[in-house]
Amino acid sequence: EHFDSKNSPCTSPESAMTTEIEAGLAFSNEDDGDDRGLSATPESIPPSHICNREKIHVLIRFGLPMYLVGTFGLLLASDLGSGVSADQQYTSYLGKVELYDTILTVSIFSSVSELWKAGSYALAIFIVITSICWPYIKLALTLLVWILPFRKGPKSLRRRERLVEWLDALGKWSFVDIKVFIIVMVAFRMNIEVPAGYIDIFIVPKWGFFGFVVASMLSLAGTHYTLYLHRLVMYGRDKNGGQPRDEGAEGPKCNENERTGLIKKTKRHSWVVGLLLFCTFVLILVGSLLDIFTYTYTQGGNAKPDKSYSLVTIGTAIREASPTPDEFGMYFVQIFFFVLVIATPLYNIFLFSLLYFWPLSIDTQKKLFFLTEITFAWGALEVFFISAIFSIQQIPKFGTGIVSSGCDTCYVVGAKLLPQFAVLGVASVLNFGLTLWLFWGAHGTLYKHSGPKGCWI
Structure with a gap:
């Protein structure tokens, strides 16, 4: 994006007013069907950047960047800590x-x-991209969205909103390391017979793991709030949070008190949407109950x-895979897994x-739409699948590494995906694709002009 040099981050609303008026005048000459409905009146002129708006309290304007930096x-x-x-x-x-010892700490x-x-090259690269690089990139982009000016014109506003929407929706991929840990933790819970006793092997989470979980949750909450505030500035200019109607535009004005299902306002066929929602729900439920992978164990050549x-x-x-199953941390990990x-x-x-x-x-539909965005951002079914x-x-390969780290009597651990895993795959793909399709339809109806048969809201 090109930056507006006349405005520095977090300047006061008064110092940015002249530039905003100039930007607003330029809007009236834009002809973009995707962004129609933005009025060129002074009352509806967008800001040069979000954090200079009087609508947003000064504590929030400066507090959100501090929150993001603290999360970073x-x-x-x-x-960097013990994970x-x-x-x-x-025993x-x-x-x-008789002995409790740590084989490896990372x-x-x-x-x-x-x-x-x-x-384990593929898994190492996957974790670097998703759980190491992506969380920092996401926080940096969220901070830039907050403080950098956007270009003049309604297209830039909508592009900025799309960027925040994608940051919010893809934030769940920071949880990859957590899902991998759970899979490995259960796989390497072993009970090995040795002379005069047996050895138990545990994969144990440390404070670095829990800190990463909390930081990922705070990061997601930050993008939720950034998206809310961006829409507050971009659309929230009437008592109902809607966009003021451009008097020169075609199309009827919506009755804010009208109660109807969103399916009647979109071009989606009700039976198609209903069938896809039902199938996705059933596939997720069934895919959660079917056995999807198997761990195999051998010791001394014996299966x-x-x-x-x-x-x-x-x-x-x-x-059950923890040496301390009744600790709060293990309850937290278990609940976190089931919820996500x-x-x-x-x-x-x-x-x-x-x-x-x-x-x-x-x-109410706008509030419910935002809630669906939040639940999709936290739903990590496709993250677990990948x-x-x-x-x-x-x-x-990872098991061989554990053995070579000093556990000479450990099992050789193997794993394989079962055919039923495909059900979970179909559910994940359908859930992701259907959600995006319904998001586009809902946003296009609730926040933008939807054509001659639509309405301004």
Whole structure:
């Protein structure tokens, strides 16, 4: 984007007014069907950048950048700190714990190096892109969205909004490291018979892991709030949060008190939307219950019983895979997994059903639309699906690395995807594609002019 040199970040509304008026005059000469409905009157002139608006309290204008910088610091500290450890516990046949030792401790940064040494190149690269590079890029772009001026014209406003929408929707990919950890944690929970006793192997989360989870959650919350404030500035110029109608434009004005389903205002066929929502809900539910991968174990050339897992059973196995299953941290990881991978995607489908089919006022529909954006940003079904592909394929190589780190009597751990995994894949792809399609239809109806048969809202 080209930057407006007349305005520095977070300048006062008065100092930016002249430039804003000039920008507003330029709007009347723009002819872009995607951005019609932005009025050229002084009352509806967009700002040079978000943080100079009097509509937004000064504490928020300057507090949000500080919040983002603080989140950046927490993320960096978590990446450098102790992330997870591989521990072993030797217990005699009498039930007495004789030894508890740590085989390996890694941070999120150093885990990539360990994966690379073990030959898990694909998984190492995947984690670098999603869990190391992407969280910092997302925070930096969110900060730039807040303080940098946009170009004059309504196209720039909508492009800026799209950027925040994508940052919000793709923020979930920061959770890749968390999903990989859960898969590996359950896979390497082993009980190995040795002379006079047995050895238990645990993959244990440390403070760096929990700090990373909190930082990722704070980052997502930051983009939610940035998107809300951007729309407040861009559209929120009447009591209902709608865009003032350009008197020279065609099309009827909406009745803000009218209650109708959004499906009647869009070009989507009701039976198509309803069928896709139903199929997606069923596929997610069924895919969560089916066994999707199997762990195999051998010791000294002898095969041990395989263990098959579904989304539900891998979630219930999280606390069982810990040496301290009753600690708050393990309850948190377990609940976090179920909420992100199963509950939130299903809830998102339910909210879309309400948004499109339940008779609601326009103001309520806008609030519900924003809620669907939030639930989609937190729903991590597709994140788990892709993470599982990389993790399951790399577990044998990673297991060899654990063995070479000092656990000479460990099992050889293998893993394979089951055919039922395809059901989860179809559910993930359908959920992602359907959500984007419904988002575009809802936004185009609620926030922009929808053509001669549409209305200004």
